[in-house]
Amino acid sequence: MAYEFKVVRSVEFHETDMAGIVHYSNFFRYMEVAEHGFFRSLGFSVVDHTQPRIGWPRVHAACDYLQPLRFEDQVEIHLLVSEMKSKALSYVFRFRKLNAAPPLEVARGKLTVVCVTHETDGKMKATPIPKVVADKIEVAPADLLK
Amino acid sequence: MAYEFKVVRSVEFHETDMAGIVHYSNFFRYMEVAEHGFFRSLGFSVVDHTQPRIGWPRVHAACDYLQPLRFEDQVEIHLLVSEMKSKALSYVFRFRKLNAAPPLEVARGKLTVVCVTHETDGKMKATPIPKVVADKIEVAPADLLK
Amino acid sequence: MAYEFKVVRSVEFHETDMAGIVHYSNFFRYMEVAEHGFFRSLGFSVVDHTQPRIGWPRVHAACDYLQPLRFEDQVEIHLLVSEMKSKALSYVFRFRKLNAAPPLEVARGKLTVVCVTHETDGKMKATPIPKVVADKIEVAPADLLK
Amino acid sequence: MAYEFKVVRSVEFHETDMAGIVHYSNFFRYMEVAEHGFFRSLGFSVVDHTQPRIGWPRVHAACDYLQPLRFEDQVEIHLLVSEMKSKALSYVFRFRKLNAAPPLEVARGKLTVVCVTHETDGKMKATPIPKVVADKIEVAPADLLK
Secondary structure, three states: OEOEEEEEEEOOHHHEOOOOOEOOOHHHHHHHHHHHHHHHHOOOOOOOOOOOOEEOOEEEEEEEEOOOOOOOOEEEEEEEEEEEOOOEEEEEEEEEEOOOOOOEEEEEEEEEEEOEEEOOOOOEEEOOOOHHHHOOEOOOOHHHHO | OEOEEEEEEEOOHHHEOOOOOEOOOHHHHHHHHHHHHHHHHOOOOOOOOOOOOEEOOEEEEEEEEOOOOOOOOEEEEEEEEEEEOOOEEEEEEEEEEOOOOOOEEEEEEEEEEEOEEEOOOOOEEEOOOOHHHHOOEOOOOHHHHO | OEOEEEEEEEOOHHHEOOOOOEOOOHHHHHHHHHHHHHHHHOOOOOOOOOOOOEEOOEEEEEEEEOOOOOOOOEEEEEEEEEEEOOOEEEEEEEEEEOOOOOOEEEEEEEEEEEOEEEOOOOOEEEOOOOHHHHOOEOOOOHHHHO | OEOEEEEEEEOOHHHEOOOOOEOOOHHHHHHHHHHHHHHHHOOOOOOOOOOOOEEOOEEEEEEEEOOOOOOOOEEEEEEEEEEEOOOEEEEEEEEEEOOOOOOEEEEEEEEEEEOEEEOOOOOEEEOOOOHHHHOOEOOOOHHHHO
């Protein structure tokens, strides 16, 4: 059972904006990269090829920005599972700039995703998280989520 | 004095992802486009050329996703000023898909930005919102923010 | 029959990079927005809902950059059909900054797309451009393509 | 002296579009990531902090697309220096999908960048590539560029 995952990225030029810092929308892309890495670490892909196809649309996303990130900064994205319901998962994310001494927390994020099936008419319908997935995931200890 | 702004966009192909819907990070770009349009509607640009340069970094951003948006959907982004402090502004955003009958609320967003000066060492420092700007902005009526 | 299409955009903040100018990759997004507008102007969408589904993957893209574009610049993207084969279309694009006196050419682009069907195994297969589409498109006069 | 650089990326979800493949504009971001990695491999950053600041705006970019890339594909971007002038550098790029047997060439790119100084009025002016940089770069052997 797993409740966390870490990934480190180097900030890329196209992720910056004219203010010289990572555009705030990109933190949500970083969160998703960590989420998908978490799934792969469990032996799954978020893109599932069974029928009916499972998907994980977002229902809530949030981020608190503490410090800017700049080009070539090394940022660690630390995913923690904060809640698990029958059809939904919530994560928190800690962003740390590693090329600072000591490493500096630069942002905190949250994401809630719902497990859905893609119906043949293109609609999405909430569905219980498959047991094979749910059995591998647990909520992180409370003190890590503070 | 103004407390709201609306902009309509047509969803572009590159804004979608392999799930066939607008990538969730792009809602934050839509919010910012509305914010910048709001500033222009007041006669300002968020990119200021006075010295020292003023900037508006984000300290908090959030979005609740109710329905997906797809390619060529017409989406109205409705910005409302929800709070004004001496150095910070908060907005809420209502996303409505106009090519639905009746128009369909698809998402709600929030953004808090802080007014800063860019110091010569590259650092940002919180500063009171210039009076010329603050004088043109007011908080939206409470019933619109519900 | 049509051989051209024009669209005007206002440069958005998230399209800039830390050099203070529109990131060069975004010119390719602008080209595609003009291409899709061209299709809509003919009464079609590039996203087709017939069976088997038609698609238009790119096989070649190029851009020459003459001048930078900055936040809030007004840029006109002028699409011209430069070649039409049974299964492929080529376009050239002229980018002009309208908030300059006189308007300033800032870039020139090229795009070649192929008409394909999406097979049930996910593969794409080149196919003749549907007659209903081809009948509405012609190559631009040579002097416009110089 | 160096004439090449390789980097491997895993395709991220947000890089795909509703056609289920990497959006064609993102190949240009991949090229730039390889270019910046090449610079770091030489001991430099493309973002220079000397005065006047040096920059490397693009004057030409092109890509030929042979095969699509999909989510979680492993793509190697192989940069080769194809030409060096006093004020300009040209690169070619080979994109290979590594999770294919044998690895599959999926695209070829080209990029020409010019060395500039950023003047105090915001304008950019072409300038000779600094000797300390030029001394570390050479053109790749002709047979590698075929």
